[in-house]
Amino acid sequence: MALHANRNWMPAFCLVGVQISVYCFLSPAFANQELSAPPGSFLEQHHAQILQLSSDNEALAFFQSITNPQVAGSRLRTQSQSSPTNPNLAEETKEAITTYLASLAGTAHAQEIRKSIVGSITASSPSSEAATGEAQLQWITQRSPLQPLKLLMDFYEQISAWSQATSEPLPPGNNFSEFAAYYDQTYPDWDNSPLSWASIFQQHGQKGIEAKLLEYWQAPDQLTKEHASSPSTHQAYAQHYIGTRLLPMFRANLLTQIIRLETTAYETAWENWRHIQQWQQHEQTNRLPLACVEPGNGLCITTKTMGIIK
Numbered sequence: 001m002a003l004h005a006n007r008n009w010m011p012a013f014c015l016v017g018v019q020i021s022v023y024c025f026l027s028p029a030f031a032n033q034e035l036s037a038p039p040g041s042f043l044e045q046h047h048a049q050i051l052q053l054s055s056d057n058e059a060l061a062f063f064q065s066i067t068n069p070q071v072a073g074s075r076l077r078t079q080s081q082s083s084p085t086n087p088n089l090a091e092e093t094k095e096a097i098t099t100y101l102a103s104l105a106g107t108a109h110a111q112e113i114r115k116s117i118v119g120s121i122t123a124s125s126p127s128s129e130a131a132t133g134e135a136q137l138q139w140i141t142q143r144s145p146l147q148p149l150k151l152l153m154d155f156y157e158q159i160s161a162w163s164q165a166t167s168e169p170l171p172p173g174n175n176f177s178e179f180a181a182y183y184d185q186t187y188p189d190w191d192n193s194p195l196s197w198a199s200i201f202q203q204h205g206q207k208g209i210e211a212k213l214l215e216y217w218q219a220p221d222q223l224t225k226e227h228a229s230s231p232s233t234h235q236a237y238a239q240h241y242i243g244t245r246l247l248p249m250f251r252a253n254l255l256t257q258i259i260r261l262e263t264t265a266y267e268t269a270w271e272n273w274r275h276i277q278q279w280q281q282h283e284q285t286n287r288l289p290l291a292c293v294e295p296g297n298g299l300c301i302t303t304k305t306m307g308i309i310k
Contacts, residue, residue: 036277039269043104050105054135059101060094096275099143103269105136106146110262113156117255145264152258159250162206167239168232179237180245182216189249197246198253209246213238 043050046066053059089097141147170176188196200208217234 039100039104039107039266039273042273043108043269047108050101051108051136053101053105054133054139056094056098056139059098060089062101063097093275093279096272096279100269100272100276102140102143103146103265103272106140106143106149106265107262107269109140109149109153110258110265113152113258114255114262116156116160117251117258143268145268146261148257148261149265152254152261155250155254156258158206159247159254162242163247165239167243168236170236170240171230171233174233174237176237176240179216180241183213183241183245187212197249201250209242210238213241 037045046062049062053062137150137153141150186195187200193199197209200212204211214234216237
């Protein structure tokens, strides 16, 4: 009896093993191993496509093209402009997918800005990848952790354009050290006070700072000096102070903020990636097939529960 029972169980376990192997090979979730890759690898592989997304519908269509390769790439935009794909997905899962892709897009833009600042002393103009369309920017910043991205990108573009402005050389026998000492002592570098350079730049931009740098020449002791009346001298001092004091400070502050945002965006992507992984595992479990060892005798075993059904 025991030997006969063992002979009945052996085919069951063999068939279960075969069906699991076949299922793992054919299942779309297993066939698309890239979805199991961490967010950084996924972003690297789909960098260009992610930077083209600008709505939840486009994000869901792109996700479907990854999970279902039969969806042609040329159909993605048509689908995204009509009704959302994957209508059977729970709203929580849709939110996880769209937030995941928006966070990766935000991470990509933050990375481009960081690389540009670190790689260039003059903070050159934004690259084509660092610049983003208004539609995508609005879509990304709908998520509260990513809202600072627009302000930081505006800040980056402003100081990048400012960095390329030509400056006049200081005149011979200049007193720039006195000029710099006045502003170093009068205005704090970077805090929330109204007199800080950060506040002046935020409220009035480049023109506001350039106007503030003319204040020095209005002091009574400067008005008596002959060279104080020269607009070219005023311009040269102001541009030199901007180039040697303010722009390095602005870049350092921007770099700090963009690294913080990049970290936040990537952490947000990770959180939603975990939700997507849990959803996929749940879907895989629910789709596991039923294996019948001896259909005529009604003896079946399901790979979902590894239990016996009679």
